[in-house]
Amino acid sequence: MGTYNKGILGPFSGKVGTVVGASWRGKDIMRSLPKKTDRTPSETQLLQRLKFTTVSNFLTPMSTVLSRYFGLSGIELTRRNQAMSYHLKYAVEYVDPDFEMLYDKVLISKGDLLGIQNQAVTAVVTDKLTYTWSDNSGQGQALATDKLVVVVYEPTMNLYYISLDAGTRADATATVQLPAEFNGLEVQSWITFAAADDKKYATSVYMGAIMVV
Template sequence: MARITKGILGGFSGKVGTIVGANWRGQDIIRSTPKPSSRPPSEKQQLQQNKFKLVISFLQPLNSIQKRYFGSGSGSKSRVNMAVSYTLNEALQVVGDLPQLVYNKVLITRGDLAGFQNVTATAQAAQAIVLNWEDNFVQGNANATDKVNAVCYCEELGTFEVFESLGDRSFLTAAFTLPTYYSGKAVQVWAYFNNTAETLACNSPYLGTLTVL
């Protein structure tokens, strides 16, 4: 059943016969109801479906970050859509007909804030990871009070751990602790800065694969 949202001359949402009405980014649109295909997908179609499924499942836990800090969010694409598009086009490889993520090309955030200078991540005892970077808060649009954040992904567990507001850019170091069940696991690590207004972030550098101690 369809619902008229703005009176008899307004748009509608729902299905009427063979068309579907919806509101997308503030505009009322209609489209035809997709017809199910009885044909099995071709190898190329199946590969594209597998790529999309991999990227969507990987990025879904990062939605709240990427809604704020991936690109400008202007135009016809949302920030989340831009993150999906970037990852599909720039951070995948195909090995034996199976898509795989290329972690050193993955971006958690993408923006115009000045990034890190010579940042490193080091695993320490008791599931701790320490970040260190050099002073650059007088460069460009950097600010001493920009907040540092870290993101870890464990492929074996299929889980993310996000650590926000670990400290300020001017601290030159930050540390966080993973849950105990990560001990002995390999994790991929990224970091990013955001400004105090939470309107801008830097491109997130990939800090490598660490084995949690």
């Protein structure tokens, strides 16, 4: 892949001959077309594709969270790609015949802000989850106004619930109302803090499995 400032006729997009033009992260780029092949993929290649697809399908519904709160900005990899890289390496395993996510290794955010301490979750009638934690405002860069971010996932129906502002650090408790589809199902959830302006964020914590009542 190469970058260019001015083509023969200026920047272009799409296929021209044996190259493709596009814009990527504000830069005009050209890349060669992939070569066609009749080779049958090896078992290892098929497993890698399945692994990538499993992780991508799991993370895609969380993109609004990952694109804000995962890793660093201003580097070559987007936040989404940083999340993909982490989860492919640490948070998925092969259980014949499929890959499965390791929920206790999953992160919905990765940052340096002081995180959640003494956390707990309780199921509340009807279709609610109540989260509690210690108010550690004033420690480090932690502020009372930091927002609680919540992701809830139900694997059998592939259901997601996301809140980018479920409460504040100073509240020390927050209750989220899940859609009725979650009733009677066991869910996984993760929570984290983000600054009110989204410029700082903590590394998330896994809250374990819990039955919605």
